[in-house]
Amino acid sequence: MGDPKKLRKKYATPRHPWIKTAIDAEKIITKNFGLRKKQEIMIANSFLKKYKNIAKRLIASKTEQSEKEGAQVLGKLQGLGLLTPEAGLDQILGLNVESILERRIQSVLFRKGLARTMIQARQFIVHRHVAIGDKEITFPSYLITLEEELQLSFRGKSALSNEDHPERKNEAKQIHKEAEAVKPIKEETSEEDESIPKDVIEDIALSKKELDEAIVE
Numbered sequence: 001m002g003d004p005k006k007l008r009k010k011y012a013t014p015r016h017p018w019i020k021t022a023i024d025a026e027k028i029i030t031k032n033f034g035l036r037k038k039q040e041i042m043i044a045n046s047f048l049k050k051y052k053n054i055a056k057r058l059i060a061s062k063t064e065q066s067e068k069e070g071a072q073v074l075g076k077l078q079g080l081g082l083l084t085p086e087a088g089l090d091q092i093l094g095l096n097v098e099s100i101l102e103r104r105i106q107s108v109l110f111r112k113g114l115a116r117t118m119i120q121a122r123q124f125i126v127h128r129h130v131a132i133g134d135k136e137i138t139f140p141s142y143l144i145t146l147e148e149e150l151q152l153s154f155r156g157k158s159a160l161s162n163e164d165h166p167e168r169k170n171e172a173k174q175i176h177k178e179a180e181a182v183k184p185i186k187e188e189t190s191e192e193d194e195s196i197p198k199d200v201i202e203d204i205a206l207s208k209k210e211l212d213e214a215i216v217e
Contacts, residue, residue: 033101034117044101048095058070059090080146103144104142109125131153133151
């Protein structure tokens with residue numbers, strides 16, 4: 001058994017690590033989710049494999065105990081936002097590693113618009129700016145529940161809790177504000193054009209007509 005205090009790996013390494021298709025897929029996942037190490041993918045894969053094995057065992061078993069265990073498993077995965085409330089055990093088998101990575105606090109922080117990139121979301125978490133309610137979270141791999149997601153924000157003492165902080169400014173919103181500020185100027189210009197007397201406009205039109213006739217001759 002060994003010493004219970006000894007740290008153990010939370011993931012299983014692949015049997016064949018040098019498969020090109022797997023390496024290429026891992027590169028894409030690492031980039032899309034702002035991961036630093038491939039071990040983070042392995043942890044998600046191990047989590048997924050664990051619950052898929054449990055689901056297979058419970059689907060094959062028809063006992064009363066298996067029904068209780070199945071309800072507990074579904075409750076946990078539904079709480080994490082990995083399954084819908086109507087989902088069954090068979091839908092656990094349809095989950096993939098991206099489904100797990102989307103529920104990491106790093107991904108949720110970015111999807112909620114509290115960070116501009118996945119890398120920035122990771123930086124905010126590691127630098128102790130992020131909290132769930134009063135609980136400070138400092139590791140990006142934390143799997144957040146739907147209930148906790150509602151309480152996700154920046155720590156009260158963090159400078160990022162201020163929406164006017166430079167790192168929280170949304171460029172798209174800023175452009176929209178600037179466009180709205182310019183819009184009244186255009187309207188004023190159009191009103192000034194309408195204020196030109198009609199007789200002046202008629203004289204301009206007549207002069208243009210005479211000029212066109214002269215060119216034709």
